[in-house]
Amino acid sequence: MEKVKSPTGRVLIHVALILFSVYSMTPFFWTLLQSFKNLKDANSRVPKFIFTPTWANYEELWLRSLPENGATIAFFLMAALVILVCLLLFAKYIPVRNGVIYGFVIVGFVVLLWAIPRVLDMAKFYDYFINTLIVTVGTVTVSITIGCLAGYGLARYAGMAAVVVLVAALGFRALPRLAFVLPYYWIGAALNLLDTHLLVILTLVAVNQPFTIWMLRSFFMEIPGELEEAAMVDGCNRLTAFIRVIMPIMWPGVISTALFSLLLAYNEFLLVRLLTQTNWTLPVAISRYTGGEDPRHLTLAAASAVSATIPIMLVILFFQKNLVKGLTAGAVKG
Amino acid sequence: MRRSTFFRFAGPSIFIMTLLMLIPLIMAIYLGMNYVTYNNVTQPQWVGLRNYIEVLQDNRFWQSFLFTGGYMLFVVPATMIVGFGVALLLDQVSTFTRGIYLSLFLLPFVIVPIVGTLMFKQLFEPSGLLTYLYQTILGTKFRYTEVSVKVLILLYGLWYVAPFALVTYFAGLQTLSKDQLEAASIDGASVWQKIRHIVIPHLRSLTILILLISTMDAYRVFDSVFVLTEMNPIYKADTVMTYTFQTAVTVLRLGKANAMAILTIVGIMIVLIPNLIQSYRQQVEER
Numbered sequence: 229m230e231k232v233k234s235p236t237g238r239v240l241i242h243v244a245l246i247l248f249s250v251y252s253m254t255p256f257f258w259t260l261l262q263s264f265k266n267l268k269d270a271n272s273r274v275p276k277f278i279f280t281p282t283w284a285n286y287e288e289l290w291l292r293s294l295p296e297n298g299a300t301i302a303f304f305l306m307a308a309l310v311i312l313v314c315l316l317l318f319a320k321y322i323p324v325r326n327g328v329i330y331g332f333v334i335v336g337f338v339v340l341l342w343a344i345p346r347v348l349d350m351a352k353f354y355d356y357f358i359n360t361l362i363v364t365v366g367t368v369t370v371s372i373t374i375g376c377l378a379g380y381g382l383a384r385y386a387g388m389a390a391v392v393v394l395v396a397a398l399g400f401r402a403l404p405r406l407a408f409v410l411p412y413y414w415i416g417a418a419l420n421l422l423d424t425h426l427l428v429i430l431t432l433v434a435v436n437q438p439f440t441i442w443m444l445r446s447f448f449m450e451i452p453g454e455l456e457e458a459a460m461v462d463g464c465n466r467l468t469a470f471i472r473v474i475m476p477i478m479w480p481g482v483i484s485t486a487l488f489s490l491l492l493a494y495n496e497f498l499l500v501r502l503l504t505q506t507n508w509t510l511p512v513a514i515s516r517y518t519g520g521e522d523p524r525h526l527t528l529a530a531a532s533a534v535s536a537t538i539p540i541m542l543v544i545l546f547f548q549k550n551l552v553k554g555l556t557a558g559a560v561k562g
Numbered sequence: 563m564r565r566s567t568f569f570r571f572a573g574p575s576i577f578i579m580t581l582l583m584l585i586p587l588i589m590a591i592y593l594g595m596n597y598v599t600y601n602n603v604t605q606p607q608w609v610g611l612r613n614y615i616e617v618l619q620d621n622r623f624w625q626s627f628l629f630t631g632g633y634m635l636f637v638v639p640a641t642m643i644v645g646f647g648v649a650l651l652l653d654q655v656s657t658f659t660r661g662i663y664l665s666l667f668l669l670p671f672v673i674v675p676i677v678g679t680l681m682f683k684q685l686f687e688p689s690g691l692l693t694y695l696y697q698t699i700l701g702t703k704f705r706y707t708e709v710s711v712k713v714l715i716l717l718y719g720l721w722y723v724a725p726f727a728l729v730t731y732f733a734g735l736q737t738l739s740k741d742q743l744e745a746a747s748i749d750g751a752s753v754w755q756k757i758r759h760i761v762i763p764h765l766r767s768l769t770i771l772i773l774l775i776s777t778m779d780a781y782r783v784f785d786s787v788f789v790l791t792e793m794n795p796i797y798k799a800d801t802v803m804t805y806t807f808q809t810a811v812t813v814l815r816l817g818k819a820n821a822m823a824i825l826t827i828v829g830i831m832i833v834l835i836p837n838l839i840q841s842y843r844q845q846v847e848e849r
Contacts, residue, residue, distance in 0.1 A: 229653055229735065229761065230743060241654050248648055249666040252721070255681035256669060258691050262684055271689045374574040381571030385563040391845045393576060395838055400583050402834050404782040406806050407823035410816055411586035411593065434582030437575055466567055495674045497785050498807070511676040511785075518680060518789045530684055533677045544672050548665050551672070555729045 256537065263530035270527045285531035288524075292349040301347050305340070312336045353532065356513040359425070360494065363509055366429040367493035371436050372444075372486050376478070378437075379444030380470055384453060394445070397438035405435060409502050416503055423504045431499055436492050440485055443554065447481030448474070484554030487547055494540065510536045594821035599814045606817065613821035623822065626800035627829075629712070633801065634780040637719035642772060644720065645727025646765075650757070652728075653735045664729070671725035675785035682718050683790060711790055711797040718786045723779065727772050734768045735761070774837060781830055802826050 232238055262270050264281040287294065295301060312333050315322075319329045341361070345354060382390050412431050416422040455477075456469040464472065475482075497511040504512070514536060517529035544551060569576075594613050596606035617623050648667070652660060670678060685692040686704065696704045704710065738761065746756050784803040791797045793808060800808070806826070810819035 229650065229738065229756070230747065232654055238654075241651050242659075244651055245648070245655065245663050248651075249663060252667050252670055252725075254691075255678065255685055255721075256673075259681040259684045273689060273694065275689075275691045275694050374578065378572040378575030381563070381568045385565070385568035385572075387565055387568065389565065389568060390572075391842065393572060394845055395842045397579065398841055399834065399838055400579065402778045402830055403587070403827055404803060404823060404830070406782075406784075406803055406810075406819075407590050407827055408583060408586045410810060410820050410823065411589040412582070413816075414589065414593065415586070430578070431582060434578050437579050437583075441575055466563075466571075470571075491672060495676075497674075497676050497788075498803075502811070511674050514674075514680065515676050515789065518683070518792060526684075526687060526689070529680055533680045533684075536674055536677050540672055540674070541669070544665070544668065548661070548668070551668065552664065552729055552733075555726070555733070 259530045259533050262527060263534045265527060267524065267527060270530075285527045286535070288351075289353050289528060289531050289535065290351055292351045295348060298348075305344065305347075308336070308340055312340070353513065353535070356508050356510050357535075359507050360509040362425050363428050363432065363500070364490055364493045366425065367432040367436065368486050368489045370429065371433045371440050371489050372482060374433075375437065375440035375444050375485065376475070376482065377470075378441045380448050380474065382441060382445045383448035394442070397441055401438040401442075405498055408435065409499050412499070413502055423507050425507065428500055428503055428507075428509075431503065432493050432496060435499070436489055439492075440489060443485045443488065444481065447478065447485070450481075451477065480550065480553070483547065484550045487543070487551050488554055490543065491540070590820045591824055593817055594824050596817045598816040598820075600816070609817070613818045614825065616818060617822050617825055622795075622800065623802075623805060625798065626802050626805040629799060630781060630783070630801040630803075633716065633719060633783060634777060636716050637723060637780050638773065638776050640720050641723040641727045641776060642769065644724045645772070646731050648724075648728050649731035649735055650761075652732055664732075667725050667728060669725075670721050671729075675722065676789060678722060679718055679786040679789035682714070682721065682786075686714065706797070708797050708799070712799050714790050715783075715787055715799060718790065719780065719783065722786065723776055727776065730768055730772055731765060734765045738764055774833075777833060778830065781826075781833075802829075 232241065261277070263285055264283075265276070265279055266282050266284060269276050269279045315329055315336075316333050319326050319333075322329060341358065344350060378393075382394060408431070412427070413422070416427050419427075421427040451474060456464075456466075456473055459469040459473040460466070494509075495511065496509070497515065500509050501512045501515070510532075514529070514532045517525045517532055593606060595608065595610055597609045597613075598606045652663060655663070673681075684690055686706075687693065693704045696702075742760055743756060746760060751759070782803050783801050784807065787799060787801050787804045788807070791799050791804070793804065793812070802822075803826075806819050806822045809815050809822060
């Protein structure tokens with residue numbers, strides 16, 4: 229559409245957009261404020277915007293006991309974190325192969341996550357956080373790997389089998405999760421896999437697969453087929469052409485799809501709630517703070533909600549473009 | 563690509579979908595015909611169609627079905643109108659400010675639904691910000707009643723789903739043909755006429771897409787209702803999914819819950835089958 233020219237019109241447009249931003253952000257900001265209040269401030273009938281902030285809710289959530297030399301330990305942990313993030317951000321400018329740096333950073337994060345509960349007395353919430361990481365990373369890795377293979381096959385094969393798979397997948401996508409979860413419980417009980425990460429990852433991969441293959445297929449369709457044909461003339465077979473020629477230019481599409489896969493795995497409540505008894509992920513752990521008689525749950529719920537949202541917000545800040553691209557290009561949402 | 567190569571590439575994906583989607587679906591139909599609780603999960607007791615009949619005669623099931631229908635009828639059109647309106651406004655501002663607005667708008671969409679509802683609820687706790695505003699403006703206390711809980715569920719639905727419609731419409735607006743709009747301006751068309759006769763027809767296929775996806779998502783709404791009602795039956799705000807969940811987890815009737823899930827699938831099929839046939843035709847044509 230043509231742009232509105234009159235100054236009043238433009239001001240009104242921005243006012244409306246700012247109001248909509250406020251509407252979108254209010255629940256988050258209010259919860260953020262509540263999470264830094266002590267119980268008395270948080271329960272005040274007249275909303276308090278000026279108060280002495282406290283970390284107590286976060287401490288109670290994450291730590292079982294506060295060590296004496298906590299400040300020193302926290303300093304070293306923060307320093308390690310900052311170094312790793314800097315390496316990640318500035319990998320382009322370091323004269324070492326990027327793959328090596330990324331590998332080092334990943335190993336560094338794993339070591340850091342392993343080391344934290346050994347130097348600090350972490351509470352259960354940390355375990356739930358680790359569970360969420362394992363389930364999310366596992367689901368994204370498996371579903372993107374098999375999804376890429378299938379998406380490529382579906383984009384290039386012209387026979388009826390591909391049509392059948394695509395339409396069946398579309399049908400599966402629409403079905404309510406609950407229809408699958410109860411048989412999963414049965415399978416889990418029969419194979420003695422209940423309460424394991426493996427069962428949760430496998431089932432999440434399965435329920436995300438229809439959406440993943442549709443989206444990846446639409447990205448593969450954008451890549452011209454001549455590309456791998458040329459590579460095959462030069463002596464590649466299908467698989468090596470796929471790995472060496474197609475995948476390197478597919479990264480933007482893979483990242484978009486992986487983001488949605490990540491959101492779906494990170495957000496899943498129902499399936500994890502029914503298939504696990506102790507190995508919960510964050511959404512299930514947080515749902516315990518809804519309602520209940522314990523008055524402390526008010527601020528703890530706020531702190532846990534903010535804790536679970538920060539990682540997602542960071543991911544979105546880095547990959548906002550890919551997310552929007554995925555929303556619009558594939559135009560399929562889980 | 564040859565057929566055998568296709569199956570080699572798509573094999574793992576087809577295998578996992580068959581194993582963990584097709585077979586569980588058939589199992590769900592079968593388990594729906596058994597009396598199963600958590601004690602006899604592996605030794606179900608055959609009862610034939612009794613579970614299905616019991617569900618169809620269950621008043622609370624129909625009540626939850628009606629509420630789900632009402633939720634769909636409100637949330638789907640409301641998100642489309644809000645999304646379309648805001649997308650039109652967003653189209654007016656410069657590329658740089660767009661990015662900032664868009665990141666803010668996307669927050670409700672990416673947030674964990676359970677957590678988002680929890681945040682929403684914090685606003686309506688006795689000490690919440692909106693509880694206070696409600697009290698000062700209307701002069702009466704905000705209470706959790708059947709009506710207010712239902713309204714909260716609808717409002718949360720709008721807050722959570724609108725960004726999806728917004729981003730999709732916004733992307734659609736970027737593909738509008740400038741020439742057509744200019745021609746309309748020269749002929750003296752007003753802004754409303756341009757929206758009515760050029761923009762809306764242009765976004766028709768996207769509208770159908772949003773309609774389908776948000777209808778399917780609204781039909782299986784669970785997380786927000788779970789948090790806002792705390793599964794308390796006095797609010798009478800069960801949706802089909804939360805009632806099925808209760809039957810499985812609180813009442814421990816797994817067989818009946820399975821039957822209920824299968825019957826809800828039959829419900830969604832009414833919307834889905836025409837869509838599946840259409841996409842099947844489309845796929846065949848493309849080849």
